[in-house]
Amino acid sequence: MITDTNTFLEHLHTQRAHYRYKLPSRPDAGRFIDQLMRLLFPVTQDCKSVSQHVEETYRSLHEQLTKLLCPLENNLPETPEAITERFFERLPSIYDSLLLDAHAIADNDPAAVGIEEVVAVYPGFYAICVYRFAHELLQYNVPLLPRMLTEYAHGQTGIDIHPGAQIGPSFFIDHGTGVVIGETTVIGNNVKIYQGVTLGATHVAKSMAQKKRHPTIEDNVVIYANATILGGYTTVGHDSVIGGNVWLTSSVEAHSLVFHQHQTDVRLKSLESIEPINFVI
Template sequence: MTTSDQTNDLLEYLRQQRDLFRYRLPSRPDAGRFIDQLMRFLFPVTQDCQSATQDVSRTYAQLNDQLVCLMRPLSGHLHQAPEELSMLFFEQLRSIYDDLLYDARAIADNDPASKGFEEVIAVYPGFYAIAVYRFAHALLRLNVPLLPRMLTEYAHGQTGIDIHPGARIGRSFFIDHGTGVVIGETTVIGENVKVYQGVTLGATHVAKNMAQKKRHPTIEDNVVIYANATILGGKTVVGHDSVIGGNVWLTNSVEPYSLVYHQSQIEVRTKEVE
């Protein structure tokens, strides 16, 4: 077989394979640009040169057009036209914005290293990941497929924080540092919850037949979860006002006001000096 024949066979094979894909998706760069422009629109503490010269009405119209464009490849799988869904999304923007103000204030008020509200919005990866989650969750509730996950995975790549858009998260959520945090699809988190880096809110096991079941834990109000703790299982409930210590592995529920900690033995010896 000649090189030309091999090329023709490859091209024909790829043409056949294209028919197997159920969805067409927007590009990742376009999804990322939408998110970042939306963040600058809501929180103009940072601006690129172009956005800084645009008025609010013009930017709002551009964002609406961008979201319609992002949804258009999915048109065959939407229950409403992209234009209608975009309108419904932007009708929720005031409520999402208010929730994000609570999140930012929780971080600014509780982190002694924070220099203020603007710093949290501009540079904190936890706030960025939470914001993108709240946008994506709103789209998921409108039954938009795949795009919400594309948005949260963009944030995952930017921050190292993986929040599934299907999770339900209350106000004043604080992710400190953030790298390595994983929050699964059916997780429920109450208000005033604080999570440190490396925390996993996951499932006890992975199986496709569990897709429609609650697989991830419930975290009630005013809970603090310290670094590298792992909390697993759909029936696991962490009661309100509890503290989960670092490196804890938890697969059972705990009552409100619980203190759960991992106990390890560390031995320190002084070297003998000859």
């Protein structure tokens, strides 16, 4: 038994030497995201933790991101410090994009009482924020960390957005639980998505890794709850509405209305011999 344990431990030790990447700390990644959110949107903080030292927090976040990038240094195209500088130079533009997202949610959700509520508590907004941070880092060819950030948001919200997806401004996710947006998805401007929507692939073969596997959603499209849209060649034309529970694997033209046809059979227990009445809705 001791020999088996020693062999097992030796195997684990040897295995570590073959890992391609050294990972940053997952808890540190989560803390970075939440502190960045608090810097940009102080309303997300509880009253006890509100910081008046914006410059100090800003410098601290610089240090935190550099620390997260350091374990990946051998796989980065630039130094961790250079990538950190590039990210924070882009932060004002990212912030402007996030404000557009927040306003899109506040303006289109009848239940939203204002922009502060959206920013403070809406899971859809939180997931979009983390996606936009992670997507920016992915543009600098940072491995693993962007996905680590979006998976942190996935755990917090139930919304799974791959950092490689391309999503235009004024993006609206309502409720959000169960939303899945795949890596090669392209989403235009002013798109609205409800809970349970999947923008996925029709094939999961590894040979498809470098190909477009996920759909394109053009501007001003609304996709209602639990709709599934699959395939890299599938395009939903602009200003279309995709109804709830639709399963779509082929393109639809602009201004289309696609809905699931539901059939109900009503049987009268006391008159079993009577043919059922069919209603098509």
